[in-house]
Amino acid sequence: MSRRPRQSLKNRLRRALVRVRRFLPPGTRLPIGLLLMAGGLLGFLPILGFWMLPLGVAVIALDVVPFWRWLRGPRKR
Incomplete structure (x- = not known):
């Protein structure tokens, strides 16, 4: 029925x-x-928000490979 928000x-x-x-x-x-x-x-301003922080980190991680690996965390083997 309803999806989990996460x-x-x-x-x-x-x-x-x-x-x-x-x-x-x-x-x-x-x-x-x-x-x-x-x-x-x-983010305290009306139009801007704290949601922009994780999105900015994710966009930067697309080009910076070590940052992308850190963001993804350890891989399961």
């Missing part, structure tokens, strides 16, 4: 990252991610 959030984030990877060239992902993180720091 699973739904993971699916939405995954879809957003696929769109970012497909439509933004690699040279623009880093500045976009930094802008999202800067906007997330101003």
Whole structure:
């Protein structure tokens, strides 16, 4: 019936990252991610929100491989 909120959030984030990877060239992902993180720091403002911080980190992680590995965590063997 109803999905778990955590699973739904993971699916939405995954879809957003696929769109970012497909439509933004690699040279623009880093500045976009930094802008999202800067906007997330101003999350107390009405339009900006704290939701921008994890999205900015994920966008930056698309281009920075060691950061991506850290974000994903240890792999199960």
